[in-house]
Amino acid sequence: MLVDSHCHLDKLEYGKKHADMAEAVRKAAARGVNHMLCIGVGLSSFPSMLEAIAPFPQVFASCGVHPLHQQDEQNDPALLRRLAAHPAVVAIGETGLDYFYAPETRDIQRRAFEQHVATAVELDKPLIIHTRSAQEDTLEILHRGGAERVGGVLHCFTESLDMAQAAIELGFYISISGIVTFRSADALREVVKALPLERLLVETDSPWLAPVPFRGEENEPAYTRTVAEYIARLKGVSFEQLAAQTTANFFDLFKLARPVNG
Numbered sequence: 001m002l003v004d005s006h007c008h009l010d011k012l013e014y015g016k017k018h019a020d021m022a023e024a025v026r027k028a029a030a031r032g033v034n035h036m037l038c039i040g041v042g043l044s045s046f047p048s049m050l051e052a053i054a055p056f057p058q059v060f061a062s063c064g065v066h067p068l069h070q071q072d073e074q075n076d077p078a079l080l081r082r083l084a085a086h087p088a089v090v091a092i093g094e095t096g097l098d099y100f101y102a103p104e105t106r107d108i109q110r111r112a113f114e115q116h117v118a119t120a121v122e123l124d125k126p127l128i129i130h131t132r133s134a135q136e137d138t139l140e141i142l143h144r145g146g147a148e149r150v151g152g153v154l155h156c157f158t159e160s161l162d163m164a165q166a167a168i169e170l171g172f173y174i175s176i177s178g179i180v181t182f183r184s185a186d187a188l189r190e191v192v193k194a195l196p197l198e199r200l201l202v203e204t205d206s207p208w209l210a211p212v213p214f215r216g217e218e219n220e221p222a223y224t225r226t227v228a229e230y231i232a233r234l235k236g237v238s239f240e241q242l243a244a245q246t247t248a249n250f251f252d253l254f255k256l257a258r259p260v261n262g
Contacts, residue, residue, distance in 0.1 A: 001034045001247050002031075002032050002033045002225060002247060003033070003201075004037065004203055005036075005155070005246075006039055006128065006175055006177070006203035006204070006205055007204050008038065008205070008206060009025075009052070009221070010045070010049040010053070012220065017220070024221060024222075025056055025058070025059065025221070028221035031222045031225040033224045034260070035060070036221045037060045037128075038059050039128060040062050040064050040065075041065065041066040041069055041094060042069050043065060049061065060088070062090065062091040063084040063086070063093075065112055067098045067102070067113065070102075075112050075115065077119065081119050081123070084123055084125065087256075090126075090255075091120075092120040092152075093129060093130070094129070095112065095113050095130070096109075096113055096129040096130035098130060098131070100133035100134075103133075106134075114144075117141060117142065120147070120152070121145065121146050125150060126150050127150060127172075129142075129152055131163075132159075135160065139167070139170075147170060147172075151170070151171040151173075153253065154175065156176075156203065156205050156209070157175060157176060158188055161191045161195075168195075172199075173199050176192055176200060176201070177203050177227065178210055180192055180211075180234070181226070182215075189234060193234060197235065197242070200245070200246055201250055202242075203227070204227065205219065229242075
């Protein structure tokens with residue numbers, strides 16, 4: 001059994017590769033991906049996302065505002081708290097900092113990130129972190145906000161081993177996407193080799209970042225298996241061990257997520 005720990009099911013382009021969300025979920029299950037976490041990227045779109053995944057008990061939800069969407073979304077801590085308190089929400093995010101694509105909005109990003117951390121601690125739900133080119137500020141805000149009380153995950157990780165280890169010391173997990181299969185990802189592969197299996201998650205970040213050999217296609221949760229098989233080879237363990245450990249890691253972190261049999 002595998003878990004896609006980070007996907008955007010509501011963003012897939014239905015009517016082309018998949019007739020509808022039910023087909024995407026079925027295709028994932030056919031490759032052993034029996035659970036997935038659908039990630040919120042904005043408060044305005046969250047209710048429709050939650051409604052779309054409601055028929056699928058194996059699909060969990062998070063609530064948050066992506067750092068690159070800050071200018072399109074109202075920073076409303078009260079609304080964030082209200083939506084994130086929904087019992088279907090197992091995590092807060094994605095949130096974080098992206099100074100690579102939007103350094104000009106770093107002050108807005110920092111304020112929103114601080115609000116998300118505070119909400120996570122208040123609601124006792126783990127954090128889903130997007131971080132790029134903002135290592136020091138990301139770790140500083142997590143430390144200052146008491147994020148070790150709830151833990152979380154650095155998703156689609158592409159940063160340094162030092163950052164990964166600092167996050168692990170805070171009780172966080174590191175999630176690896178299809179980027180690890182890219183020709184240009186030698187540095188990331190070295191990081192993945194060095195990380196403990198007990199702190200790894202796997203993800204697709206679909207519909208983006210399809211792994212080799214599917215580059216150029218729309219990504220989908222079924223490709224979690226492709227990512228997991230690659231990481232297993234990279235770390236010199238069996239696929240079965242990698243799948244069992246990352247699934248256990250997921251449910252250890254997201255305690256409100258309940259496995260669905262069958």
